[in-house]
Amino acid sequence: MTSAVPQSKALIDDLKWRGLFSQSTDEAALVSALSKPTTLYIGFDPTAPSLHVGNLVVLLVLRRFQIAGHIPIALVGGATGLIGDPSGKSEERSLNTTDVVAAWVERIRAQVSKYLDFGATGNAAIVANNLDWTAPLSAIEFMRDIGKHFSVNQMLAKDSVSSRLEGGGISYTEFSYQVLQSFDFLELYRRFNCTLQLGGSDQWGNIVAGLDLIRRVESGSGHALTIPLLAKADGSKFGKTAGGAIWLDPEMTSPYAFFQYWLNTDDKDVINFLKVFSFKSKSEIEALEKSHNENPGLREAHRALARELTSLVHSSDICDRVEAAARALFGQGELSELDEATLASALAELPRTTVKKGEPIPTWVDLLAATGVVDSKSAARRIVKEGGAYLNNVKISGEDFAPEKSDFLCGKYAVLRKGKRDLAAVELI
RNA sequence: GGCGGGUUGCCCGAGCGGCCAAUGGGAGGGGACUGUAAAUCCCCCGGCUCUGCCUUCGAAGGUUCAAAUCCUUCACCCGCCA
Numbered sequence: 311m312t313s314a315v316p317q318s319k320a321l322i323d324d325l326k327w328r329g330l331f332s333q334s335t336d337e338a339a340l341v342s343a344l345s346k347p348t349t350l351y352i353g354f355d356p357t358a359p360s361l362h363v364g365n366l367v368v369l370l371v372l373r374r375f376q377i378a379g380h381i382p383i384a385l386v387g388g389a390t391g392l393i394g395d396p397s398g399k400s401e402e403r404s405l406n407t408t409d410v411v412a413a414w415v416e417r418i419r420a421q422v423s424k425y426l427d428f429g430a431t432g433n434a435a436i437v438a439n440n441l442d443w444t445a446p447l448s449a450i451e452f453m454r455d456i457g458k459h460f461s462v463n464q465m466l467a468k469d470s471v472s473s474r475l476e477g478g479g480i481s482y483t484e485f486s487y488q489v490l491q492s493f494d495f496l497e498l499y500r501r502f503n504c505t506l507q508l509g510g511s512d513q514w515g516n517i518v519a520g521l522d523l524i525r526r527v528e529s530g531s532g533h534a535l536t537i538p539l540l541a542k543a544d545g546s547k548f549g550k551t552a553g554g555a556i557w558l559d560p561e562m563t564s565p566y567a568f569f570q571y572w573l574n575t576d577d578k579d580v581i582n583f584l585k586v587f588s589f590k591s592k593s594e595i596e597a598l599e600k601s602h603n604e605n606p607g608l609r610e611a612h613r614a615l616a617r618e619l620t621s622l623v624h625s626s627d628i629c630d631r632v633e634a635a636a637r638a639l640f641g642q643g644e645l646s647e648l649d650e651a652t653l654a655s656a657l658a659e660l661p662r663t664t665v666k667k668g669e670p671i672p673t674w675v676d677l678l679a680a681t682g683v684v685d686s687k688s689a690a691r692r693i694v695k696e697g698g699a700y701l702n703n704v705k706i707s708g709e710d711f712a713p714e715k716s717d718f719l720c721g722k723y724a725v726l727r728k729g730k731r732d733l734a735a736v737e738l739i
Numbered sequence: 740g741g742c743g744g745g746u747u748g749c750c751c752g753a754g755c756g757g758c759c760a761a762u763g764g765g766a767g768g769g770g771a772c773u774g775u776a777a778a779u780c781c782c783c784c785g786g787c788u789c790u791g792c793c794u795u796c797g798a799a800g801g802u803u804c805a806a807a808u809c810c811u812u813c814a815c816c817c818g819c820c821a
Contacts, residue, residue, distance in 0.1 A: 543777085544777080546766090570775075573775065573776095574775060574776070575776075576776060576777060577774095577776050577777060578776085578777070579776095580776085606774075606776075607773085607774040607776090608774080609774065609775085609776075612775095612776080636775080640775060684768090686785085686786065686787090687786085687787075688784095688785080688786060688787075688789090689768080689784085691789085692768080692769075692783060692784075693768080693769065695769090695783085696768085696769040696770065696782070696783065697769070697770060698768085698769045698770070699769095709789095728768090728769085729768075729769060729770090730769090730770095730775060731775045732768095
């Protein structure tokens with residue numbers, strides 16, 4: 311990443327075109343401020359052991375700013391993660407223990423770091439943890455030095471609070487969240503001259519509260535820019551599947567599943583997702599849009615999206631592997647024609663189970679249940695009954711069907727399929 | 740602290756002594772059509788050693804031949820009044 315002369319207007323226009331601009335404080339002033347390298351931050355609270363694809367939206371915006379020559383700070387919320395942000399939540403959350411949050415902080419710090427450049431000359435990225443300045447502060451100091459600047463009247467008026475007052479109520483703990491986030495902005499302003507905070511559109515209230523605090527305490531000024539929450543065409547929540555969120559951690563969402571998630575994007579969303587997630591230029595994306603409209607069946611745009619993101623989040627090697635695996639397993643060719651090495655590497659990406667050589671081979675139902683692709687044997691039985699059960703891409707029937715020795719490709723592997731696209735592997739050992 | 744209302748399967752929500760593994764909707768799954776897409780149509784959707792059995796309706800006891808449904812206690816939530 312080279313430190314370019316910031317083209318501030320172009321940067322903001324590009325964000326708008328990508329649908330990454332929700333609102334900002336005085337836009338003209340922001341554009342003018344961005345004509346010089348500017349320090350900006352986004353906060354990530356450790357609410358899970360990994361970030362998910364929803365977090366990736368804003369994280370990549372931070373990266374866009376760095377590419378444009380600005381200095382990004384990724385703030386990991388070691389302190390705020392202990393409190394819980396009420397924004398966008400209809401209920402009070404249960405608190406995680408300090409040990410758990412501390413462990414998550416470390417993991418998220420490592421994750422976030424992958425997307426930023428710490429060696430850039432002039433605009434190297436910074437990772438900070440708000441526990442560093444929150445932990446040493448006593449409750450009395452906090453109330454006198456910070457709390458004194460907040461009006462409860464204004465705090466109550468915040469959307470995140472008022473919606474909770476009407477609903478299930480809010481604890482003093484979560485109510486205080488906005489004060490902590492404001493304090494973060496103030497601290498980053500003091501330490502790094504950070505003058506811009508980015509966040510999801512639900513963060514607007516928290517961000518401008520921070521600007522107020524900076525004005526009152528330091529007579530300083532700064533800016534806020536929010537990013538729309540990503541919406542899907544069908545109204546369902548982005549980044550969630552039946553199995554849960556799509557995580558960036560390969561242990562939590564396998565690279566294979568990650569690639570498949572993007573490849574299976576709804577046609578109506580794929581161009582928007584390219585704009586949001588991809589670093590391709592406007593003209594490149596418009597070319598993909600054209601080819602997608604002309605021949606959607608080819609799914610060129612889907613593939614470009616899946617490839618770029620899998621390469622970015624995992625690596626291009628891993629991306630090649632999982633794509634090759636999918637090609638082999640979904641391909642038109644006979645599975646039996648694949649050589650052992652190709653088959654082995656393709657199956658390595660799938661959920662799996664093993665069978666010992668000397669022992670009797672369990673039924674298809676038992677094998678599928680063992681891979682974890684279904685929740686129960688009853689579910690596996692239903693699949694067979696409904697005609698969605700396949701062995702080596704050949705439909706099977708009969709609830710007590712069991713593969714034979716000869717069904718194992720290369721003498722070692724069998725491929726179970728549930729429905730159109732859910733695959734699992736059995737290995738004979 | 741007082742009075743009233745609530746707690747049902749992944750979510751919302753019916754049921755208010757037997758016909759209840761429990762209506763309906765959503766989510767999810769399978770099939771057909773397609774492109775590992777969407778829409779549409781059909782089917783499924785607690786578990787199991789599956790013509791039957793087992794465990795569920797906040798928790799624990801009790802009444803009854805029989806309870807998600809009645810009684811008692813406890814926990815949590817939500818109103819109104821102090």
